[in-house]
């Protein structure tokens with residue numbers, strides 16, 4: 001018996017692709033099998049598994065988690081969905097690619113091993129003069145798996161990618177999504193309705209390109225793509241999964257139904273924010289004037305100090321300017337803080 005078929009037997013019986021991925025931190029030989037309901041299961045690599053149902057499909061769905069290894073709630077959700085599909089308890093109506101981004105960082109219970117994976121997409125993994133590492137290689141491979149998945153689906157199909165995370169800090173708005181910069185293309189009400197059904201009524205509209213996974217699939221593949229923040233970072237087993245019941249039910253409907261009808265769009269259901277600015281850490285001496293438990297979406301008065309980067313002080317320049325993802329420990333040159341301001345919907349939405 002080859003090593004491959006050993007792992008396949010166990011995977012077919014237990015559906016535990018998460019443990020298989022964690023036991024093979026950076027590489028797993030590709031393999032495939034078919035479920036009794038006709039769904040083809042293809043393992044592309046560690047953490048990367050594709051399901052192609054036998055029926056005709058219309059949407060190519062990418063669900064990623066563990067791009068940051070210690071963000072466990074989304075990993076638990078995807079783990080459960082994968083198990084249910086492999087064990088034949090959940091019949092798919094759409095093609096789905098699941099990705100556990102960084103299995104080694106799950107094992108060490110850290111955001112990343114050497115380098116933040118979510119700063120390496122859209123080609124930023126390969127930079128002349130910068131030494132490759134496991135995360136850079138992984139980002140390049142993940143781009144390729146997503147690219148192949150969408151290409152095999154074909155052009156005239158719906159493409160979506162939900163990159164599931166949890167925030168380091170608590171948030172006034174517990175669940176929220178980041179809508180990557182669309183370069184002038186309109187935002188989609190249907191996507192906001194999907195998010196609302198997931199229990200996510202707060203969306204930040206980015207205004208510039210990024211190095212994130214969701215920006216990559218949006219920009220390069222035209223996918224409806226979002227970073228979705230589901231509560232706060234907690235160790236495995238400590239997540240109150242009842243808080244994600246709507247998210248899980250909506251993801252299940254998305255992948256197992258031919259069509260999903262969402263609530264009619266009503267702008268008053270949402271809290272939308274425009275990203276006002278991004279503050280990068282450029283000096284070792286970088287700090288925030290607020291405490292570690294200041295929550296995302298905390299608003300500041302015009303003139304309040306927001307951050308100090310060496311000799312440079314950043315002050316709120318708009319009343320109510322609110323903080324998102326403050327992190328003074330990021331690598332030099334990286335984003336240490338986003339600020340947002342409320343957004344009134346314009347007509348750039350379809």
Ligand SMILES: O=C(O)CCC(=O)N[C@@H](CCC(=O)O)C(=O)O
Pocket residue numbers: 068118165166167168169178210212214227325326327
């Ligand atoms: O809470 C935090 O500081 C970070 C949570 C997280 O990982 N967020 C993503 C957002 C990606 C995006 O801007 O679309 C990240 O920082 O990579």
Ligand SMILES: [Zn+2]
Pocket residue numbers: 067068071165166
């Ligand atoms: Zn994250």
